[in-house]
Amino acid sequence: MWFARTKSFIGFVNLRRGLRVALIQMLVGDDKSENLKKAVKLITEAKKENPRLVALPECFNSPYGTKFFPKYAEPIPDGETCNVLSETAKNNNLYLVGGSIPEKCGDKFYNTCTVWSPEGKLIGVHRKMHLFDIDVKGGVRFCESDVLSAGNKLTTFDVDGCKIGIGICYDVRFSEMTKLYRKQGVELLMYPAAFNPTTGPPHWELLMRARAVDEQMFVAGISPAQDPAADYKAYGHTIVVSPWGTVMHQADYAETTVVADLDLNEVANVRQQIPSFSQRRTELYDTISKSSL
Ligand SMILES: NC(=O)CCC(=O)C(=O)O
Numbered sequence: 441m442w443f444a445r446t447k448s449f450i451g452f453v454n455l456r457r458g459l460r461v462a463l464i465q466m467l468v469g470d471d472k473s474e475n476l477k478k479a480v481k482l483i484t485e486a487k488k489e490n491p492r493l494v495a496l497p498e499c500f501n502s503p504y505g506t507k508f509f510p511k512y513a514e515p516i517p518d519g520e521t522c523n524v525l526s527e528t529a530k531n532n533n534l535y536l537v538g539g540s541i542p543e544k545c546g547d548k549f550y551n552t553c554t555v556w557s558p559e560g561k562l563i564g565v566h567r568k569m570h571l572f573d574i575d576v577k578g579g580v581r582f583c584e585s586d587v588l589s590a591g592n593k594l595t596t597f598d599v600d601g602c603k604i605g606i607g608i609c610y611d612v613r614f615s616e617m618t619k620l621y622r623k624q625g626v627e628l629l630m631y632p633a634a635f636n637p638t639t640g641p642p643h644w645e646l647l648m649r650a651r652a653v654d655e656q657m658f659v660a661g662i663s664p665a666q667d668p669a670a671d672y673k674a675y676g677h678t679i680v681v682s683p684w685g686t687v688m689h690q691a692d693y694a695e696t697t698v699v700a701d702l703d704l705n706e707v708a709n710v711r712q713q714i715p716s717f718s719q720r721r722t723e724l725y726d727t728i729s730k731s732s733l
Contacts, residue, residue, distance in 0.1 A: 457704035459602055459628070462491035465678040467665040467695040468500055469664050475501045476524045479539075482492055482697060483590040485633045487532045489699045494532075496539030497664040497678075498632040499551070500610050504664070504672045506587045509551075513544035516552055517562050530560030539632040539662065540568070540608050548589045550620055553606050553632055555597050564725040567591025567664050569617065581640030582672070584610075586639035594620055602627050602704055609633035612661070615654055627707045631661045640675025645687065653685040656710045658715070666693040723728065 453665030462480045468475055477575040492692050498504065501521050514521055521541050529536035534555040543552035555564030566635050569582040569591050594617070595606040605621035605628070617645075621629060627653060635644045644661065651672075659681045664674040676693040680700040689698045711717065 441521065446613065451619070456602070459493065459599060459627075459704060460489070460491045460505070460701045461660065461680070461700050461702065462486035462489055462494045463660055463662045463678050463680065463698040463700070464494065464496050465663055465665050465676060465691050465694075465696050465698065466497055466500055467667055468497070468503065468674075469667070470503050470508075472501050472520075477523060480524060480528050482503070483528050483532060483534075483536070485699050489697075491534060491699060493535040493537065493604075495537035495630055495660065495662045496632065497662045498533060498540045498634040499542070500539035500632075501541050501550050503670060504634050504674065506582075506584065509542040509587050510544075510620075513542035513549050515545065516541075516543050516554060516565060522554060522562070525554060525556050526560040529556035529558060533558045535597075537606065537630055537632065537662075542588075543567070549587055550591060551588055551608055552582065552591070553595070553608055555595070555606065564595045564597045564606060566595035566606040566608065568611060569593075570610045570614050572610040574639075580636045594624065596621070596626060597626055598615050604628045607631045609635070612651060615651065618651045618655050622657065626655075626657060627704055628658040628660065628702065629655075631659070633661045633663050634672070635663065635675035635677075637673055637675060640677060644675055644677055645679060645690070648679050648681050649685045649687065652681040652683060656683045656714070657707055658704075659682060660700075663691075664696040683707050 502508050525538040538554040540553045543550040551568040553566040573583045575581045603625045605626035621724045648659050648661050661679045663678050668678045678691040680688045
């Protein structure tokens with residue numbers, strides 16, 4: 441009897457897998473120490489909601505622009521920003537996805553996300569794999585590769601049994617990358633990101649939902665708030681999408697924090713009901729792609 445009760449209690453505990461995340465849509469300025477102070481303040485405020493994991497946006501310590509990257513860049517993990525992120529994760533006892541910062545390594549620069557444990561340990565480093573080089577006539581032109589080098593590795597980490605993958609902004613356009621994360625068992629994909637007023641309205645939500653539906657996982661996009669005075673205006677609209685493709689939360693343009701409760705059971709439920717991953721005809725894809733070369 442006791443055993444049966446205990447077993448069902450354990451079963452109940454195992455059944456409920458949840459993760460509360462707080463996504464900080466922070467207004468980034470051109471003063472690095474002010475940006476760092478602001479990040480600490482917003483993370484500390486977010487802690488009141490009791491999240492297990494907090495995330496910052498792309499390029500949160502520097503304005504987003506190639507002319508700024510070399511000036512704001514720091515070594516990882518031995519720079520001022522990493523020290524602040526490590527301390528803040530530890531002081532608040534939470535996992536911290538440190539958005540991204542311009543990283544300096546030797547004579548190269550990268551757009552890099554660091555991930556911190558509640559003990560303040562560095563548990564992940566992701567260098568943006570796909571550089572944002574686009575030229576939309578009458579819209580946005582940007583060429584990260586003028587200054588930055590691309591990373592070559594996927595990055596995952598574990599929070600209470602949930603495997604989390606990292607991409608940075610433009611990485612979201614590459615479904616091959618998400619497929620690799622799915623193969624590695626990822627259930628939540630987080631993109632620190634900074635879309636813009638040209639590509640944001642037509643593509644931001646669409647891409648986040650597409651990746652969530654393709655790979656049947658939670659997807660979060662964490663943007664800076666929009667600064668109307670900045671050269672590059674971020675789109676904002678920090679977003680969380682469920683494995684079913686439903687937009688659970690989406691911010692507007694202003695500074696805010698999105699708090700979301702992720703029911704991780706939904707991942708397995710959706711994957712079981714629509715088993716598209718195991719129904720792929722990879723033998724055909726390989727043959728067709730080789731024969732059409
Ligand atoms: N920071 C970025 O990578 C921006 C990506 C973007 O705006 C896009 O349309 O893609």
